[in-house]
Amino acid sequence: MGAGKGLKNLTYITLSSGVGGGVIVDCTLLIGKDGNAAEIGHMVIDLEGRLTCNCGGRGHWEAYCSGSGIPKLAKYLVKSRLDHFRGTLVEDLAERGELTPKPLFELARRGDKGALKIIEEVSRLNAIGFANVDTFYDPELITIGGSIALNNPELVLKPIAANMGGTR
Numbered sequence: 001m002g003a004g005k006g007l008k009n010l011t012y013i014t015l016s017s018g019v020g021g022g023v024i025v026d027c028t029l030l031i032g033k034d035g036n037a038a039e040i041g042h043m044v045i046d047l048e049g050r051l052t053c054n055c056g057g058r059g060h061w062e063a064y065c066s067g068s069g070i071p072k073l074a075k076y077l078v079k080s081r082l083d084h085f086r087g088t089l090v091e092d093l094a095e096r097g098e099l100t101p102k103p104l105f106e107l108a109r110r111g112d113k114g115a116l117k118i119i120e121e122v123s124r125l126n127a128i129g130f131a132n133v134d135t136f137y138d139p140e141l142i143t144i145g146g147s148i149a150l151n152n153p154e155l156v157l158k159p160i161a162a163n164m165g166g167t168r
């Protein structure tokens with residue numbers, strides 16, 4: 001069905017309130033003992049474990065690039081690189097925990113440098129996740145869904161492809 005019709009190896013990634021996945025390898029849907037075989041959002045993508053995930057783990061993809069993670073990443077970046085953001089709208093929103101994906105991407109579309117800086121980090125981290133998924137499951141196609149990806153293809157999907165360019 002859909003974009004993966006006829007393929008034997010297909011991976012789905014959703015960038016939404018969480019980061020999730022669905023994986024078919026050799027025509028078999030991967031499930032695992034507890035149904036978590038494709039819980040890709042909980043892979044470690046940050047060696048330094050700067051942020052804690054909703055699951056309690058540190059450095060997980062979902063903690064940085066999901067709808068719930070992006071505000072936490074924005075707050076962290078603003079605090080740790082204050083000079084870049086001092087006196088900006090992004091600083092104000094991030095410190096209040098209100099730099100959710102919607103205002104962040106709206107600001108970026110208007111060319112706000114602070115917002116673009118945060119999205120650059122999201123893109124870098126997304127590319128690590130996508131590259132790992134590509135390596136783990138060897139899919140013929142990766143399909144992508146979720147509001148963050150679908151609402152912001154220019155700012156989310158294009159940079160992932162660009163950042164992954166060197167891996168193939």
Ligand SMILES: [Zn+2]
Pocket residue numbers: 041042053054055056057060062
């Ligand atoms: Zn997690």
